[in-house]
Amino acid sequence: MSDIQVMALVGSLRAASVNRQLAELAAEHAPDGVTVTIYDGLGxxxxxxxDLDTADAPASVVAVRAAAAAADAVLVFTPEYNGSIPGVLKNAIDWLSRPFGMGALKGKxxxxxxxxxGQYGGVWAHDETRKSFGIAGSQVVESIKLSIPGTAFDGKHPRESAEVVESVRAAVDTLVASVADPVG
Structure with a gap:
């Protein structure tokens, strides 16, 4: 499989977010023929x-829907805020799920x-994010489970951990395999 486009959504808007750094790792270590593009417009x-979701929807909505429609798959990088999904990510899910039953991520x-x-690396937020995207029509790849706890880096960049780099690479590989074999 080649020329696969993966849209990366980052649930933290902070420029130095570790989740953004993980998304950057995914882009840097994507296999040949795969492009991981971080979508920067969630904020x-x-x-x-x-009332805004009309033929004249805001430009930012049109842009995120177009980017999602152009992607073959999506990889979401999210922290956990108060035991759940960051608001910016939930808002994106709501926009991407419309029109109902025909959203930009349907079946992807x-x-x-x-x-x-936290010590569990955001497991609750990840579970809630999977659930929300699944309800919105995405084909959630349940075998992709990578929740990195706050103690993982000791102030270092994630790329300094060979284990984390390999785990992110494996997540991308699994996602790409699901594009090639959506049933498997």
């Missing part, structure tokens, strides 16, 4: 409002990974 999306393979400060 520009207005709160979901059905999607994986959820990430880092969070």
């Amino acid at each position: 520009d999306l207005p709160f979901y409002n059905e 393979p999607l994986g959820v990974v990430g880092y969070a400060h």
Whole structure:
């Protein structure tokens, strides 16, 4: 399989976010023929409002939907905020799930990974994110499970951990395999 486009969504808007660093690792270590592109416009999306969801939807909504439609798969990198999904990510799910039953991610393979400060690495947020994207129509790849706890880096960049680099690479490989074999 070649020329696979993976959209990376990062649930933290902070420039130095560890989840963003993990997404950058995915882009840097993607296999040949795979491009991982970090979508940078989540912070520009207005709160979901059905009154705005018209033929004249805001440009930021049109852009995220177009990027999602152009992707073959999506890899979500999310922290855990108060035991759940960051608001910016939930808002993106709401926009991408419309129009109901025909959203931009309908049927597309999607994986959820990430880092969070707690000892469980954001497991609750990852589970909630999988659930929400699944309800929104994505084909959630349940075998992709990478929850990195806050103690993993000791202040170092994630690329300094060969284990983390390999785990992120494996998540991308699994997601790409699901594009090639969506049933398997």
